[in-house]
Amino acid sequence: xxxxxxxxxxxxxxxxxxxxxxxxxxxxxxxxxxxxxxxxxxxxxxxxxxxxxxxxxxxxxxxxxxxxxxxxxxxxxxxxxxxxxxxxxxxxxxxxxxxxxxxxxxxxxxxxxxxxxxxxxxxxxxxxxxxxxxxxxxxxxxxxxxxxxxxxxxxxxxxxxxxxxxxxxxxxxxxxxxxxxxxxxxxxxxxxxxxxxxxxxxxxxxxxxxxxxxxxxxxxxxxxxxxxxxxxxxxxxxxxxxxxxxxxxxxxxxxxxxxxxxxxxxxxxxxxxxxxxxxxxxxxxxxxxxxxxxxxxxxxxxxxxxxxxxxxxxxxxxxxxxxxxxxxxxxxxxxxxxxxxxxxxxxxxxxxxxxxxxxxxxxxxxxxxxxxxxxxxxxxxxxxxxxxxxxxxxxxxxxxxxxxxxxxxxxxxxxxxxxxxxxxxxxxxxxxxxxxxxxxxxxxxxxxxxxxxxxxxxxxxxxxxxxxxxxxxxx
Amino acid sequence: xxxxxxxxxxxxxxxxxxxxxxxxxxxxxxxxxxxxxxxxxxxxxxxxxxxxxxxxxxxxxxxxxxxxxxxxxxxxxxxxxxxxxxxxxxxxxxxxxxxxxxxxxxxxxxxxxxxxxxxxxxxxxxxxxxxxxxxxxxxxxxxxxxxxxxxxxxxxxxxxxxxxxxxxxxxxxxxxxxxxxxxxxxxxxxxxxxxxxxxxxxxxxxx
Numbered sequence: 143x144x145x146x147x148x149x150x151x152x153x154x155x156x157x158x159x160x161x162x163x164x165x166x167x168x169x170x171x172x173x174x175x176x177x178x179x180x181x182x183x184x185x186x187x188x189x190x191x192x193x194x195x196x197x198x199x200x201x202x203x204x205x206x207x208x209x210x211x212x213x214x215x216x217x218x219x220x221x222x223x224x225x226x227x228x229x230x231x232x233x234x235x236x237x238x239x240x241x242x243x244x245x246x247x248x249x250x251x252x253x254x255x256x257x258x259x260x261x262x263x264x265x266x267x268x269x270x271x272x273x274x275x276x277x278x279x280x281x282x283x284x285x286x287x288x289x290x291x292x293x294x295x296x297x298x299x300x301x302x303x304x305x306x307x308x309x310x311x312x313x314x315x316x317x318x319x320x321x322x323x324x325x326x327x328x329x330x331x332x333x334x335x336x337x338x339x340x341x342x343x344x345x346x347x348x349x350x351x352x353x354x355x356x357x358x359x360x361x362x363x364x365x366x367x368x369x370x371x372x373x374x375x376x377x378x379x380x381x382x383x384x385x386x387x388x389x390x391x392x393x394x395x396x397x398x399x400x401x402x403x404x405x406x407x408x409x410x411x412x413x414x415x416x417x418x419x420x421x422x423x424x425x426x427x428x429x430x431x432x433x434x435x436x437x438x439x440x441x442x443x444x445x446x447x448x449x450x451x452x453x454x455x456x457x458x459x460x461x462x463x464x465x466x467x468x469x470x471x472x473x474x475x476x477x478x479x480x481x482x483x484x485x486x487x488x489x490x491x492x493x494x495x496x497x498x499x500x501x502x503x504x505x506x507x508x509x510x511x512x513x514x515x516x517x518x519x520x521x522x523x524x525x526x527x528x529x530x531x532x533x534x535x536x537x538x539x540x541x542x543x544x545x546x547x548x549x550x551x552x553x554x555x556x557x558x559x560x561x562x563x564x565x566x567x568x569x570x571x572x573x574x575x576x577x578x579x580x581x582x583x584x585x586x587x588x589x590x591x592x593x594x595x596x597x598x599x600x601x602x603x604x605x606x607x608x609x610x611x612x613x614x615x616x617x
Numbered sequence: 618x619x620x621x622x623x624x625x626x627x628x629x630x631x632x633x634x635x636x637x638x639x640x641x642x643x644x645x646x647x648x649x650x651x652x653x654x655x656x657x658x659x660x661x662x663x664x665x666x667x668x669x670x671x672x673x674x675x676x677x678x679x680x681x682x683x684x685x686x687x688x689x690x691x692x693x694x695x696x697x698x699x700x701x702x703x704x705x706x707x708x709x710x711x712x713x714x715x716x717x718x719x720x721x722x723x724x725x726x727x728x729x730x731x732x733x734x735x736x737x738x739x740x741x742x743x744x745x746x747x748x749x750x751x752x753x754x755x756x757x758x759x760x761x762x763x764x765x766x767x768x769x770x771x772x773x774x775x776x777x778x779x780x781x782x783x784x785x786x787x788x789x790x791x792x793x794x795x796x797x798x799x800x801x802x803x804x805x806x807x808x809x810x811x812x813x814x815x816x817x818x819x820x821x822x823x824x
Contacts, residue, residue: 541719541722543675543676543679543719543722543723544676544679544680544683548676549630549676549677549679549680552674552675552676552677553674566793566810566811567796567810568796568797568810569810569811572810
């Protein structure tokens with residue numbers, strides 16, 4: 143298929159690969175976690191202090207055991223999702239400390255906001271998975287906030303959830319709580335991944351003790367990990383995109399190698415939130431065209447290694463769900479989906495370069511996710527769909543409005559929007575001349591009111607609550 | 618309530634049931650005016666309401682109108698002179714220079730569904746033809762459609778021609794670029810943004 147956006151040739155991808163191999167063998171990657179160093183050393187890797195050196199053969203061997211596709215099992219099995227190859231998921235925004243309000247101001251996010259996002263995910267037509275840290279709640283103790291969030295994620299929503307790799311203990315909390323649902327750790331490991339956790343490198347060429355420790359525990363428990371590089375081109379990575387791709391590739395492959403050494407076959411995702419620095423302000427820019435270029439390149443590099451990929455989705459630097467927010471988000475989201483990214487994080491809600499979540503933006507992005515799912519759906523070219531007979535019957539100068547087929551398909555053939563205006567000017571004026579964010583604000587309370595808590599075994603809920611209470615007492 | 622069943626069948630786009638129930642009521646001796654007004658026409662009023670509220674889609678509205686017309690066809694031979702008198706006569710067309718007819722056809726079908734006698738002159742209709750036909754048919758309303766801003770002046774000349782002919786016929790206009798302000802400016806008697814609104818407007822004008 144012809145697409146003006148760059149498609150790497152095999153030769154171009156090999157250049158990036160070769161550059162990464164040179165970095166891994168000559169500079170190495172630092173792991174600030176003793177257990178990681180032991181694992182590498184015991185598998186014959188050259189370790190010098192905290193730095194691990196990797197050869198191409200060692201990397202290739204670990205890639206052989208990494209799956210190209212896996213299923214994340216939900217506690218409601220109907221909502222399990224596949225990640226990899228042709229299958230992809232939309233997951234919500236992640237990590238925002240603030241809520242952007244309809245008047246343009248921001249306030250600190252709370253646990254109630256987190257719970258509301260869980261409820262929106264549960265009732266969402268387009269979010270395939272629940273998130274983690276959709277907002278960073280400021281009104282609960284930070285040391286144990288991960289427990290509150292995982293509890294809400296599991297109890298308020300029955301879609302697959304994301305883990306809490308805030309620390310090695312955080313990763314273990316997620317595994318323990320998942321074990322409660324699945325009836326023990328052995329059964330959890332046998333069930334395959336039930337959660338997806340984000341493991342990020344500390345660019346350039348490092349993994350923190352929290353991230354490396356979490357990765358080891360999660361791989362051991364057969365939980366899926368997205369191993370991602372968060373390079374900011376021009377500050378924590380090279381200023382050129384190709385240099386950044388070589389650096390990110392080295393970091394991701396190093397993380398994936400560790401996961402495969404811990405548990406050959408552990409589900410991993412090749413991830414990236416690599417973007418550019420705004421050279422005028424020194425701030426991170428995620429609404430920039432370079433981000434979307436990297437999204438496309440990352441998906442291609444992941445396929446080069448036959449791995450599932452992750453990128454950002456509805457990303458923007460705007461602080462209000464305005465034209466900039468909608469345009470930047472739609473560009474990145476559609477690039478991710480069209481490029482074949484398998485795990486599209488930040489699909490809904492993000493504003494202001496990750497600083498805030500907006501309920502209005504969440505609803506608008508959700509709609510865009512539905513539009514993009516439709517956009518990439520193949521056009522049916524069966525004889526029944528083309529229906530030459532009908533076109534002949536209508537003939538020259540006829541009309542199709544009263545054809546039985548039009549009547550039959552008028553509700554299903556075209557994507558119906560919930561928020562985007564389709565009224566004529568008079569109708570729009572009569573309805574109050576509302577902008578899309580205002581329509582979204584009005585619908586939010588109705589949406590939350592329609593939420594119903596999904597059924598959960600009361601014993602399981604009690605056991606989860608007890609685990610959270612017990613951990614809070616200890617910390 | 619068999620009349621209610623006719624009403625329901627129109628709303629269910631079920632032409633076969635509209636025909637069979639209308640025939641059954643007719644055979645059973647039910648007052649024809651009751652079948653017409655409480656069954657068929659009030660069902661189309663409801664269809665118009667539901668369309669305006671966004672509940673019914675365009676092809677569904679047209680399917681309901683077709684079902685209604687099928688019932689009307691059964692009643693027609695039996696209607697007395699008084700009963701068969703339509704609610705009013707509407708001459709409709711797309712103005713000179715404009716070939717767009719989807720919106721005009723929608724309005725036309727909705728007007729028929731509401732019990733008006735509709736004379737559809739098609740597209741690219743000049744003012745003389747509107748005036749002549751309206752005079753011949755003793756039309757109550759002339760409905761003008763335009764999709765192009767470049768053909769909107771033809772609305773103005775037609776409205777003017779109707780007035781100059783000294784006719785009592787009212788004029789209404791509609792189409793994507795048309796506004797209430799434009800209607801006021803050219804001295805038209807009404808404007809509607811959509812088909813059900815046009816039906817309501819004509820009902821008010823002939824009342």
